[in-house]
């Protein structure tokens with residue numbers, strides 16, 4: 001299981017730099033859990049951050065800064081790594097169906113137990129991050145069902161966590177990120193078989209297209 | 223109208239002059255004579271041993287010994303730089319100082335988690351400062367990858383897990399960053415020192431967003447090429 005569709009590279013850089021808003025950062029962190037290639041890129045970008053930090057001109061600290069910190073040195077973390085480093089465990093295949101840790105930190109381990117809100121068209125949603133600049137929501141799409149056609153005023157990214165969907169641009173399986181930029185129109189349809197579970201991040205209000213979209217827009221929960 | 227006020231004159235020169243020689247930082251001895259032995263040990267490499275590599279060994283030593291003298295040297299090197307980093311990102315002087323101290327306290331507390339096979343001291347401490355800023359100044363959560371997550375899809379091949387390789391990787395990245403073409407170095411620096419989307423970088427620099435993105439990708443490709451990685455065939459936004 002290796003992702004085919006990845007977030008734009010500059011988003012990985014923004015994640016490493018710490019400038020990405022929370023909703024998109026959550027999606028990126030989940031993708032990094034599922035995609036070794038992007039994990040490597042993000043690691044390199046973070047190392048660029050470390051190297052830039054060391055290049056900065058040092059600011060002057062107040063006179064008592066060091067003494068103040070030394071006075072606050074408490075006990076070290078009890079769960080520190082053992083003095084003798086053990087050989088890394090053989091990589092285990094990921095546990096199927098387990099949500100990535102960054103998402104578990106928000107919604108817990110059991111996605112079935114979430115307060116799913118039913119929307120028309122075999123669609124269910126749970127808000128995860130709701131901020132003014134961006135939102136992250138979990139969606140569950142019934143097998144074979146489609147999300148009404150919609151277009152975007154901003155960026156929409158959808159990370160597949162289980163199952164899969166097609167939207168006319170491609171087929172997306174677990175770990176894949178479908179990216180819809182400004183003005184794109186798509187109509188995702190879930191695979192037959194199992195429900196499709198995905199994390200969708202929108203960074204601007206959507207415009208609706210088509211009568212169906214106007215009748216019920218799952219992305220607008222006003 | 224370009225606004226470079228957030229880049230110090232010093233760095234403007236630095237960005238415009240790739241391949242500059244970074245001034246060697248002189249580590250001053252702090253504390254008593256108990257430092258001498260350790261300092262000698264840490265400096266036992268060649269005289270060209272760069273400070274960042276010394277710092278990585280110091281932090282690894284701190285993880286084992288919890289020796290205040292090691293901590294003091296890390297503090298003297300990193301705390302003033304973390305403060306500069308936070309000032310660049312808009313924190314006032316008092317806040318930047320307070321958070322720099324806080325970041326170094328986290329370094330002390332979490333030193334046991336530092337793994338020199340995975341990252342240099344600079345990268346590990348950068349991540350601490352970055353996350354602290356997101357938490358305190360932006361008041362957002364920082365969703366963070368957990369390398370021990372049972373949901374993690376493992377790397378296809380086990381990466382070389384020795385400190386030497388990691389140190390080499392970081393040195394290579396540092397050298398590649400230092401020799402980026404000025405226009406690429408500029409967008410990389412702005413990515414790290416501005417809490418703004420790339421679209422705002424585009425506005426600031428007066429260049430199209432697509433140009434910002436392509437410069438960022440070119441820069442990362444250069445860094446990857448230096449590491450022996452090929453360029454990534456990343457798709458453009460559809």
Ligand SMILES: [Zn+2]
Nearest residue numbers: 003006035038
């Ligand atoms: Zn990826």
